Amino acid sequence: MTGTENIQDLPLNQISDDDFKAFFDDFMGQKGVREQSVVQGRVLEIGADWVTVDINYKAEGIVPANEFKSPEGEMTIAPGDIVDVYLGHLDTDDGVLLLSKEKADLMKAWEEISKAVEADEVVHGTIIARVKGGLSVDIGVKAFLPGSQVDLRPVKNLDKLI
Secondary structure, three states: OOOOOOHHHOOHHHOOHHHHHHHHHHHHHOOOOOOOEEEEEEEEEEOOOEEEEEOOOOOOEEEEHHHHEOOOOOEOOOOOOEEEEEEOOOOOOOOOEEEEHHHHHHHHHHHHHHHHHHOOOOOOOEEEEEEOOEEEEEOOOEEEEEHHHOOOOOOOOHHHHO
16 A cells, blocks of 8 residues: 555455554544553443453453452442443453453542642542551542641541541
């Protein structure tokens, strides 16, 4: 192919494998499927160990089922639901994309935290545990709050803040 004509206008016997792959990758890239990014997908099937998700790519992806379970162990999604998942790599040896909901949630949380820092806004969180020297706080990701930064005056009993 010379590069001036459209691949759609050529007879099939004049399209090389490389030209077709480049065309297909460009077409799929226009749909927002990129490596190391958060993409949206539709839940197709829920199994005991894996959830199958269609991200509009040439292969379906799988997410460990435990990433969609509540702390009580109940599944929080159903087939047909739209979910955000993290796509690490497009090319896999077995043709299945390994996706992660937890990584997608972390990336979105860090993005929100970065925006709040740039805008000089307050970040709200929930104190989840007392650790050596301070508190563990959930702000979308686990963060450390030094005991000396909890209040203007020293707090003797950090356990009461949990």
